[in-house]
Amino acid sequence: MIFDDIKKFIFPSRCVLCDKILPYGSKLENLFLCEDCKYNFEFIKEPTCKKCGAMINDSEKMYCLRCEHKLHDNFEFGFGLLRYNDFVKESLHRIKYGGRKEYIDFYGKCIARTYKDKIREINPDYLVPVPIHHRRLIERNYNQAAVLANSISKELKKYGIDIGVNEELIFRVKNTKVLNKLDDQDRGSELKEAFETTDLSNIDSILIVDDIYTTGTTIDTMAKILKIAGVKKVYFVAIAIVDNL
Ligand SMILES: [Zn+2]
Ligand SMILES: [Zn+2]
Numbered sequence: 001m002i003f004d005d006i007k008k009f010i011f012p013s014r015c016v017l018c019d020k021i022l023p024y025g026s027k028l029e030n031l032f033l034c035e036d037c038k039y040n041f042e043f044i045k046e047p048t049c050k051k052c053g054a055m056i057n058d059s060e061k062m063y064c065l066r067c068e069h070k071l072h073d074n075f076e077f078g079f080g081l082l083r084y085n086d087f088v089k090e091s092l093h094r095i096k097y098g099g100r101k102e103y104i105d106f107y108g109k110c111i112a113r114t115y116k117d118k119i120r121e122i123n124p125d126y127l128v129p130v131p132i133h134h135r136r137l138i139e140r141n142y143n144q145a146a147v148l149a150n151s152i153s154k155e156l157k158k159y160g161i162d163i164g165v166n167e168e169l170i171f172r173v174k175n176t177k178v179l180n181k182l183d184d185q186d187r188g189s190e191l192k193e194a195f196e197t198t199d200l201s202n203i204d205s206i207l208i209v210d211d212i213y214t215t216g217t218t219i220d221t222m223a224k225i226l227k228i229a230g231v232k233k234v235y236f237v238a239i240a241i242v243d244n245l
Contacts, residue, residue, distance in 0.1 A: 016103040017041060017087040019094060032106040040087040043114075044080055044241060052216055053079035054243040066244040072220035074227060078236035079118060080213060081111050088240045092211050095144050104144060107239045108151025115237065116159045122235055124207035126166035127153055128226075130218060131195075133172040148239065149209040169206070170197045170226060195222055201230030208236040 013022045015034035022034060033041055047056050049064035051071060056064050063071065082088050094100040112119075129145035137143055149165040156163060173196045206226060208219055213236065223234040 014100070014102075016106050017091050019090075019100070032103075037087060040085065042083040042085060044083055048079070051077055052213060052241060053077065054213075054241045055083055055245065056243075057245045064244050066215070070216075072216045072223075074220045074223035075208070075234040075236060078208075078213060078219065078238065078241075079115060080238040080241035081107065081114060082240045084212065084214075084240040084242040092144075092240065095211065096140065099141075101142060101144075101147060104147045105151045108148050109155045111148075111237060111239070112152045112155035112159070116156060116161060119156065119163070119207065119237075120159075120161055122205065122207060122233075124163060124205045124235065125203050126169065126206055127163055127209050128166055128169055128206050130208060130210040130222060131167065131170055131172045133194075145210050148211060152209065152237070163207070165209075169200060169203075170195055170222065170229075172196075195225045197225055197229040199230060200226060203231045205233035205235065206231050208234060210236065210238045211240070213238040213241045 012024065013032065014020060015022060015037050016032045017037040017040050018034060020034045020036075022032070044053065044055050047059040047061070048054060049056055049067050050062050051067040052064060054064045054066070091100075091103060095103050127149040129143060129149040132140075132143045132145075146165070146167055153163055153165050172194050208222060210219065213219065219236045223236075226234050
């Protein structure tokens, strides 16, 4: 316990959304959210898009505007924890570039607790983080999607669900250009060159893990490559999904 106290003194708990240090010994410390940010933490609620899991505002509709416009057909469906807002944007940015790896464990636990039944139902063979190129891995020290997948897997075990993380199924073989500078079609072709797999015909289903779902091109391209390699079903889970109400 003393070690825990010392650790907390050196690495105090911070609010995952605004990075404010949470008062030592307070209840907030265990919630990982400060008083001000409680309302900025927007869980995705029904109705949601049947494809990408984004929130929609019409329960009569099947899909969000983004999926209506371009229905990705390589993955089955996906789901996420939070609506993407400015606070989540900052939080995910600090995870990637500000060394705030510690937030990820909180998000992983939330995902596992919220979606344990859905994940049990899908029953994937593996959780597969979206890979990053090894050069980026050296720059950032960790792949946030891999850390997230491991924390989801660890938390699921507490509910008797044993699904391992597999980072050896698909690789990034080429560093992609800055994707948002490319149009949608270029994004697809640029990404296709960037993933490599081996024969995966013995794998039934995979749950891809990523921090954010934006246009869906990365996940869809990855799903396509996994299916060509023999995987039968591909799903995804993300911390945040950009909605398009
Ligand atoms: Zn906060
Ligand atoms: Zn959608």
